[in-house]
Amino acid sequence: MAYLNVEGAIKRYGATTALNGVSFSVAKGEFFTLLGPSGCGKTTLLRSIAGFSQLSEGRVALDGADLLAVPPHKRDIGMVFQDYAIFPHLTVAENVAFGLKARKVATSVIRDRVAEALATVRLSALSERLPAALSGGQQQRIGIARAMVVKPRLLLMDEPLSNLDAKLRLDLRDEIRDIQRTIGIAAIYVTHDQEEALAISDRICVMDGGSIEQIGTPQQIYGQPATRFVASFVGTMNLLSPEAFGLPAVPGVAQWALRPERLRLAEAGATEHGASGFSGLVEHFTYLGREAHLTVKAQGHRLVAQIAAPPPDLAIEAGREIRLSFDRADLHAFDAAGRRVRTGLAA
Ligand SMILES: Nc1ncnc2c1ncn2[C@@H]1O[C@H](COP(=O)(O)OP(=O)(O)OP(=O)(O)O)[C@@H](O)[C@H]1O
Numbered sequence: 001m002a003y004l005n006v007e008g009a010i011k012r013y014g015a016t017t018a019l020n021g022v023s024f025s026v027a028k029g030e031f032f033t034l035l036g037p038s039g040c041g042k043t044t045l046l047r048s049i050a051g052f053s054q055l056s057e058g059r060v061a062l063d064g065a066d067l068l069a070v071p072p073h074k075r076d077i078g079m080v081f082q083d084y085a086i087f088p089h090l091t092v093a094e095n096v097a098f099g100l101k102a103r104k105v106a107t108s109v110i111r112d113r114v115a116e117a118l119a120t121v122r123l124s125a126l127s128e129r130l131p132a133a134l135s136g137g138q139q140q141r142i143g144i145a146r147a148m149v150v151k152p153r154l155l156l157m158d159e160p161l162s163n164l165d166a167k168l169r170l171d172l173r174d175e176i177r178d179i180q181r182t183i184g185i186a187a188i189y190v191t192h193d194q195e196e197a198l199a200i201s202d203r204i205c206v207m208d209g210g211s212i213e214q215i216g217t218p219q220q221i222y223g224q225p226a227t228r229f230v231a232s233f234v235g236t237m238n239l240l241s242p243e244a245f246g247l248p249a250v251p252g253v254a255q256w257a258l259r260p261e262r263l264r265l266a267e268a269g270a271t272e273h274g275a276s277g278f279s280g281l282v283e284h285f286t287y288l289g290r291e292a293h294l295t296v297k298a299q300g301h302r303l304v305a306q307i308a309a310p311p312p313d314l315a316i317e318a319g320r321e322i323r324l325s326f327d328r329a330d331l332h333a334f335d336a337a338g339r340r341v342r343t344g345l346a347a
Protein backbone atom coordinates (compact mmCIF):
# COMPACT_ATOMS: atom_id res chain seq x y z
CA MET A 1 0.00 0.00 0.00
CA ALA A 2 1.23 3.42 -0.90
CA TYR A 3 2.17 5.51 2.13
CA LEU A 4 3.73 8.50 0.41
CA ASN A 5 2.27 9.48 -2.94
CA VAL A 6 3.88 11.99 -5.27
CA GLU A 7 1.87 12.76 -8.37
CA GLY A 8 2.82 14.88 -11.37
CA ALA A 9 5.43 16.92 -9.50
CA ILE A 10 6.69 19.83 -11.58
CA LYS A 11 9.13 22.46 -10.35
CA ARG A 12 10.22 25.39 -12.49
CA TYR A 13 12.91 27.90 -11.61
CA GLY A 14 12.41 30.56 -14.27
CA ALA A 15 13.44 28.91 -17.53
CA THR A 16 14.84 25.81 -15.76
CA THR A 17 12.52 22.86 -15.23
CA ALA A 18 14.05 21.03 -12.26
CA LEU A 19 11.21 18.47 -12.02
CA ASN A 20 9.30 17.56 -15.13
CA GLY A 21 6.23 15.57 -14.00
CA VAL A 22 7.48 13.10 -11.41
CA SER A 23 5.12 10.44 -9.97
CA PHE A 24 5.92 7.61 -7.56
CA SER A 25 4.78 6.06 -4.29
CA VAL A 26 6.68 4.75 -1.29
CA ALA A 27 5.33 2.02 1.00
CA LYS A 28 5.39 2.11 4.78
CA GLY A 29 8.79 0.89 6.01
CA GLU A 30 10.28 1.05 2.53
CA PHE A 31 13.80 2.30 1.78
CA PHE A 32 13.41 4.24 -1.46
CA THR A 33 16.41 5.81 -3.17
CA LEU A 34 16.59 8.67 -5.67
CA LEU A 35 19.62 8.07 -7.89
CA GLY A 36 20.81 10.27 -10.70
CA PRO A 37 23.52 12.61 -11.97
CA SER A 38 24.18 16.07 -10.59
CA GLY A 39 21.37 18.50 -11.40
CA CYS A 40 18.73 15.84 -12.18
CA GLY A 41 16.37 17.18 -9.48
CA LYS A 42 16.96 14.90 -6.47
CA THR A 43 17.37 17.64 -3.87
CA THR A 44 14.52 19.65 -5.39
CA LEU A 45 12.21 16.65 -5.00
CA LEU A 46 13.28 16.01 -1.41
CA ARG A 47 12.91 19.68 -0.45
CA SER A 48 9.46 19.79 -2.01
CA ILE A 49 8.34 16.81 0.08
CA ALA A 50 9.83 18.37 3.23
CA GLY A 51 8.16 21.70 2.40
CA PHE A 52 11.32 23.82 2.08
CA SER A 53 10.43 24.40 -1.55
CA GLN A 54 7.05 24.79 -3.27
CA LEU A 55 6.13 22.67 -6.28
CA SER A 56 4.92 24.58 -9.36
CA GLU A 57 2.41 21.77 -10.01
CA GLY A 58 1.58 18.37 -8.60
CA ARG A 59 0.41 16.68 -5.45
CA VAL A 60 2.06 15.04 -2.46
CA ALA A 61 0.06 12.93 0.00
CA LEU A 62 1.30 11.21 3.16
CA ASP A 63 -0.82 8.48 4.73
CA GLY A 64 -3.77 9.53 2.60
CA ALA A 65 -3.70 13.22 3.52
CA ASP A 66 -2.62 16.14 1.32
CA LEU A 67 0.82 17.17 2.52
CA LEU A 68 1.18 20.42 0.59
CA ALA A 69 -1.55 22.00 2.69
CA VAL A 70 0.53 21.39 5.85
CA PRO A 71 3.25 23.92 6.79
CA PRO A 72 6.78 22.39 6.82
CA HIS A 73 7.23 22.34 10.60
CA LYS A 74 3.98 20.42 11.02
CA ARG A 75 4.67 17.75 8.39
CA ASP A 76 6.44 15.42 10.85
CA ILE A 77 9.26 14.73 8.43
CA GLY A 78 12.86 14.19 9.54
CA MET A 79 15.60 15.39 7.23
CA VAL A 80 19.31 14.55 7.22
CA PHE A 81 21.55 16.85 5.21
CA GLN A 82 24.80 16.31 3.38
CA ASP A 83 26.70 18.90 5.46
CA TYR A 84 25.67 17.65 8.93
CA ALA A 85 24.18 21.07 9.88
CA ILE A 86 24.91 20.53 13.57
CA PHE A 87 25.46 23.27 16.15
CA PRO A 88 29.14 23.42 17.20
CA HIS A 89 28.47 25.06 20.59
CA LEU A 90 25.97 22.41 21.73
CA THR A 91 26.89 18.97 23.05
CA VAL A 92 25.86 15.82 21.20
CA ALA A 93 22.83 15.38 23.49
CA GLU A 94 21.84 19.07 23.20
CA ASN A 95 22.05 18.87 19.41
CA VAL A 96 19.73 15.87 19.38
CA ALA A 97 17.36 17.52 21.88
CA PHE A 98 17.10 20.73 19.83
CA GLY A 99 14.04 19.81 17.75
CA LEU A 100 12.14 18.53 20.79
CA LYS A 101 12.85 21.70 22.79
CA ALA A 102 11.64 23.78 19.87
CA ARG A 103 8.41 21.75 20.02
CA LYS A 104 8.15 22.43 23.76
CA VAL A 105 8.23 18.75 24.73
CA ALA A 106 8.46 18.09 28.51
CA THR A 107 12.03 17.86 29.88
CA SER A 108 11.69 14.30 31.20
CA VAL A 109 10.34 13.12 27.84
CA ILE A 110 13.18 14.88 26.04
CA ARG A 111 15.72 13.11 28.27
CA ASP A 112 14.26 9.68 27.48
CA ARG A 113 13.82 10.27 23.76
CA VAL A 114 17.36 11.67 23.34
CA ALA A 115 18.83 8.70 25.25
CA GLU A 116 16.89 6.33 23.02
CA ALA A 117 17.98 8.08 19.80
CA LEU A 118 21.63 8.20 20.90
CA ALA A 119 21.55 4.49 21.75
CA THR A 120 20.13 3.71 18.30
CA VAL A 121 22.99 5.49 16.53
CA ARG A 122 25.50 4.19 19.13
CA LEU A 123 26.54 7.59 20.46
CA SER A 124 25.40 7.18 24.10
CA ALA A 125 28.98 7.22 25.44
CA LEU A 126 29.70 10.52 23.67
CA SER A 127 26.54 12.40 24.64
CA GLU A 128 28.34 15.18 26.59
CA ARG A 129 31.01 15.84 23.94
CA LEU A 130 31.08 18.82 21.63
CA PRO A 131 30.85 18.03 17.88
CA ALA A 132 34.40 19.30 17.22
CA ALA A 133 35.69 16.34 19.26
CA LEU A 134 33.95 13.80 17.01
CA SER A 135 34.82 12.08 13.75
CA GLY A 136 32.90 12.82 10.55
CA GLY A 137 30.95 9.58 10.87
CA GLN A 138 30.01 10.35 14.47
CA GLN A 139 28.89 13.86 13.49
CA GLN A 140 26.74 12.44 10.73
CA ARG A 141 25.17 10.05 13.25
CA ILE A 142 24.16 13.11 15.32
CA GLY A 143 22.31 14.29 12.21
CA ILE A 144 20.51 10.96 11.93
CA ALA A 145 19.65 10.90 15.67
CA ARG A 146 18.35 14.45 15.44
CA ALA A 147 16.10 13.62 12.51
CA MET A 148 14.78 10.49 14.24
CA VAL A 149 14.23 11.84 17.73
CA VAL A 150 11.07 13.71 16.77
CA LYS A 151 9.63 10.35 15.64
CA PRO A 152 8.92 11.55 12.11
CA ARG A 153 6.48 9.83 9.79
CA LEU A 154 9.00 9.97 6.98
CA LEU A 155 12.80 10.20 6.94
CA LEU A 156 14.49 12.12 4.11
CA MET A 157 18.27 11.88 3.62
CA ASP A 158 20.11 14.01 1.08
CA GLU A 159 23.51 12.46 0.30
CA PRO A 160 24.24 11.96 4.01
CA LEU A 161 27.50 10.08 3.37
CA SER A 162 29.08 12.15 0.62
CA ASN A 163 31.51 13.98 2.95
CA LEU A 164 32.92 10.81 4.46
CA ASP A 165 35.86 8.64 3.42
CA ALA A 166 35.24 5.37 1.60
CA LYS A 167 35.57 3.01 4.59
CA LEU A 168 33.29 5.10 6.81
CA ARG A 169 30.71 5.34 4.02
CA LEU A 170 30.43 1.57 3.90
CA ASP A 171 30.07 1.22 7.68
CA LEU A 172 27.57 4.03 8.07
CA ARG A 173 25.56 2.90 5.04
CA ASP A 174 24.93 -0.44 6.73
CA GLU A 175 24.11 1.33 10.01
CA ILE A 176 21.60 3.64 8.33
CA ARG A 177 19.89 0.64 6.78
CA ASP A 178 19.81 -1.23 10.13
CA ILE A 179 18.38 1.80 11.96
CA GLN A 180 15.73 2.35 9.29
CA ARG A 181 14.67 -1.32 9.49
CA THR A 182 14.64 -1.33 13.28
CA ILE A 183 12.33 1.66 13.55
CA GLY A 184 10.38 0.59 10.46
CA ILE A 185 10.17 4.09 9.01
CA ALA A 186 9.64 4.95 5.33
CA ALA A 187 12.81 6.59 4.05
CA ILE A 188 13.78 8.46 0.90
CA TYR A 189 17.52 8.49 0.39
CA VAL A 190 19.34 10.60 -2.20
CA THR A 191 22.64 9.60 -3.72
CA HIS A 192 24.51 9.82 -6.99
CA ASP A 193 26.58 6.78 -6.04
CA GLN A 194 25.12 3.81 -7.91
CA GLU A 195 26.81 1.17 -5.79
CA GLU A 196 25.47 2.79 -2.62
CA ALA A 197 21.99 2.81 -4.14
CA LEU A 198 22.17 -0.88 -5.07
CA ALA A 199 23.42 -1.81 -1.61
CA ILE A 200 20.99 0.11 0.56
CA SER A 201 17.62 0.26 -1.25
CA ASP A 202 14.41 -1.70 -1.39
CA ARG A 203 13.66 0.18 -4.60
CA ILE A 204 15.64 2.69 -6.63
CA CYS A 205 14.20 5.55 -8.67
CA VAL A 206 16.68 6.52 -11.40
CA MET A 207 16.26 10.14 -12.53
CA ASP A 208 17.69 12.18 -15.36
CA GLY A 209 16.93 15.75 -16.35
CA GLY A 210 13.99 16.14 -13.96
CA SER A 211 12.25 12.94 -15.09
CA ILE A 212 12.07 9.38 -13.85
CA GLU A 213 13.83 6.87 -16.08
CA GLN A 214 12.97 3.75 -14.09
CA ILE A 215 11.74 2.62 -10.69
CA GLY A 216 12.63 -0.89 -9.57
CA THR A 217 14.43 -3.17 -7.18
CA PRO A 218 18.25 -3.11 -7.36
CA GLN A 219 18.04 -6.39 -9.28
CA GLN A 220 15.62 -4.92 -11.84
CA ILE A 221 17.58 -1.71 -12.25
CA TYR A 222 20.87 -3.51 -12.81
CA GLY A 223 19.55 -6.63 -14.53
CA GLN A 224 16.77 -5.17 -16.70
CA PRO A 225 17.56 -1.50 -17.27
CA ALA A 226 14.54 0.15 -18.90
CA THR A 227 16.60 2.64 -20.86
CA ARG A 228 20.11 3.01 -22.23
CA PHE A 229 20.63 5.83 -19.73
CA VAL A 230 19.89 3.53 -16.77
CA ALA A 231 22.04 0.79 -18.30
CA SER A 232 25.04 3.07 -18.54
CA PHE A 233 24.50 5.08 -15.34
CA VAL A 234 24.14 2.06 -13.08
CA GLY A 235 27.25 -0.02 -13.59
CA THR A 236 29.22 -0.19 -16.83
CA MET A 237 27.63 -1.26 -20.09
CA ASN A 238 29.30 -2.12 -23.39
CA LEU A 239 27.18 -0.74 -26.22
CA LEU A 240 27.36 -2.69 -29.47
CA SER A 241 26.15 -1.80 -32.95
CA PRO A 242 23.17 -3.87 -34.20
CA GLU A 243 25.18 -6.28 -36.33
CA ALA A 244 28.38 -6.42 -34.29
CA PHE A 245 30.14 -9.72 -33.70
CA GLY A 246 27.87 -11.62 -36.06
CA LEU A 247 24.69 -10.78 -34.18
CA PRO A 248 21.51 -11.10 -36.24
CA ALA A 249 19.89 -7.81 -37.29
CA VAL A 250 16.64 -7.75 -35.30
CA PRO A 251 14.04 -5.20 -36.42
CA GLY A 252 13.70 -2.39 -33.89
CA VAL A 253 17.05 -3.04 -32.23
CA ALA A 254 19.32 -0.03 -32.61
CA GLN A 255 21.89 -1.17 -30.07
CA TRP A 256 22.88 -4.29 -28.18
CA ALA A 257 24.44 -3.97 -24.75
CA LEU A 258 26.46 -6.28 -22.56
CA ARG A 259 27.80 -6.03 -19.00
CA PRO A 260 31.60 -6.37 -18.63
CA GLU A 261 31.22 -9.37 -16.30
CA ARG A 262 29.35 -11.26 -19.05
CA LEU A 263 32.41 -11.31 -21.29
CA ARG A 264 34.87 -14.14 -20.74
CA LEU A 265 38.25 -15.20 -22.04
CA ALA A 266 37.74 -17.91 -24.65
CA GLU A 267 39.90 -20.58 -26.22
CA ALA A 268 40.82 -19.90 -29.85
CA GLY A 269 38.22 -21.31 -32.24
CA ALA A 270 35.94 -22.70 -29.53
CA THR A 271 32.58 -20.95 -29.30
CA GLU A 272 29.77 -22.77 -27.56
CA HIS A 273 26.19 -23.00 -28.81
CA GLY A 274 24.23 -19.80 -28.12
CA ALA A 275 27.43 -17.85 -27.68
CA SER A 276 29.32 -15.35 -29.80
CA GLY A 277 33.07 -15.22 -29.93
CA PHE A 278 35.45 -12.65 -31.36
CA SER A 279 39.09 -11.63 -31.34
CA GLY A 280 40.35 -8.29 -30.17
CA LEU A 281 43.47 -6.37 -29.25
CA VAL A 282 44.17 -5.74 -25.57
CA GLU A 283 44.60 -2.04 -24.77
CA HIS A 284 44.80 -2.23 -20.99
CA PHE A 285 44.98 -5.03 -18.48
CA THR A 286 44.50 -4.36 -14.77
CA TYR A 287 44.92 -7.15 -12.23
CA LEU A 288 42.96 -6.42 -9.02
CA GLY A 289 43.25 -9.70 -7.15
CA ARG A 290 39.67 -10.87 -6.95
CA GLU A 291 39.04 -9.65 -10.49
CA ALA A 292 40.86 -8.34 -13.53
CA HIS A 293 39.76 -5.63 -15.98
CA LEU A 294 40.52 -5.65 -19.67
CA THR A 295 39.97 -2.99 -22.30
CA VAL A 296 39.82 -4.59 -25.71
CA LYS A 297 39.47 -3.12 -29.22
CA ALA A 298 37.47 -5.28 -31.58
CA GLN A 299 35.55 -4.55 -34.80
CA GLY A 300 35.44 -0.82 -34.18
CA HIS A 301 34.27 -1.22 -30.58
CA ARG A 302 36.16 -0.59 -27.39
CA LEU A 303 34.91 -3.11 -24.83
CA VAL A 304 35.45 -3.50 -21.13
CA ALA A 305 35.64 -7.04 -19.77
CA GLN A 306 35.69 -8.00 -16.14
CA ILE A 307 37.19 -11.36 -15.32
CA ALA A 308 36.14 -12.69 -11.90
CA ALA A 309 38.58 -14.77 -9.83
CA PRO A 310 41.40 -14.56 -12.40
CA PRO A 311 44.09 -17.25 -12.24
CA PRO A 312 46.86 -15.92 -9.94
CA ASP A 313 49.35 -15.87 -12.80
CA LEU A 314 47.06 -14.09 -15.28
CA ALA A 315 48.94 -11.28 -16.98
CA ILE A 316 48.08 -10.00 -20.45
CA GLU A 317 50.31 -7.46 -22.15
CA ALA A 318 48.83 -4.57 -24.07
CA GLY A 319 48.85 -5.19 -27.82
CA ARG A 320 48.21 -8.91 -27.52
CA GLU A 321 45.37 -10.49 -29.46
CA ILE A 322 42.89 -12.43 -27.35
CA ARG A 323 39.56 -14.16 -27.86
CA LEU A 324 36.48 -13.25 -25.87
CA SER A 325 33.02 -14.78 -25.87
CA PHE A 326 29.59 -14.08 -24.39
CA ASP A 327 26.20 -15.76 -24.21
CA ARG A 328 23.66 -14.11 -26.49
CA ALA A 329 21.08 -14.55 -23.71
CA ASP A 330 23.05 -11.98 -21.68
CA LEU A 331 22.53 -9.23 -24.26
CA HIS A 332 20.28 -6.26 -23.59
CA ALA A 333 18.64 -4.51 -26.54
CA PHE A 334 17.62 -0.87 -26.98
CA ASP A 335 15.65 0.88 -29.71
CA ALA A 336 16.64 4.11 -31.44
CA ALA A 337 15.07 6.14 -28.62
CA GLY A 338 17.13 4.24 -26.05
CA ARG A 339 14.26 2.18 -24.65
CA ARG A 340 14.60 -1.47 -23.71
CA VAL A 341 13.43 -3.88 -26.42
CA ARG A 342 12.53 -7.50 -25.81
CA THR A 343 14.05 -9.87 -28.34
CA GLY A 344 14.44 -13.59 -28.74
CA LEU A 345 18.13 -13.14 -27.94
CA ALA A 346 17.85 -10.92 -24.90
CA ALA A 347 15.01 -11.49 -22.48
N1 LIG B 1 17.01 27.84 -6.19
C1 LIG B 1 17.23 27.53 -7.46
N2 LIG B 1 17.11 28.44 -8.45
C2 LIG B 1 17.31 28.12 -9.73
N3 LIG B 1 17.61 26.89 -10.17
C3 LIG B 1 17.73 25.91 -9.24
C4 LIG B 1 17.55 26.19 -7.84
N4 LIG B 1 17.73 25.02 -7.17
C5 LIG B 1 18.03 24.10 -8.09
N5 LIG B 1 18.02 24.62 -9.34
C6 LIG B 1 18.28 23.90 -10.60
O1 LIG B 1 17.40 22.79 -10.66
C7 LIG B 1 18.06 21.64 -11.18
C8 LIG B 1 17.98 20.50 -10.19
O2 LIG B 1 18.77 20.82 -9.03
P1 LIG B 1 18.90 19.86 -7.78
O3 LIG B 1 19.63 20.58 -6.71
O4 LIG B 1 17.57 19.32 -7.43
O5 LIG B 1 19.81 18.67 -8.38
P2 LIG B 1 20.42 17.39 -7.67
O6 LIG B 1 19.93 16.20 -8.42
O7 LIG B 1 20.17 17.43 -6.21
O8 LIG B 1 21.98 17.55 -7.99
P3 LIG B 1 23.27 17.23 -7.06
O9 LIG B 1 23.54 15.75 -7.23
O10 LIG B 1 24.36 18.05 -7.70
O11 LIG B 1 22.97 17.61 -5.64
C9 LIG B 1 19.46 22.09 -11.52
O12 LIG B 1 19.49 22.42 -12.88
C10 LIG B 1 19.66 23.30 -10.66
O13 LIG B 1 20.58 24.18 -11.24
Ligand SMILES: [Mg+2]
Pocket residue numbers: 042043044
Ligand atom coordinates in the same frame (compact mmCIF):
# COMPACT_ATOMS: atom_id res chain seq x y z
MG1 LIG C 1 21.39 17.60 -4.53
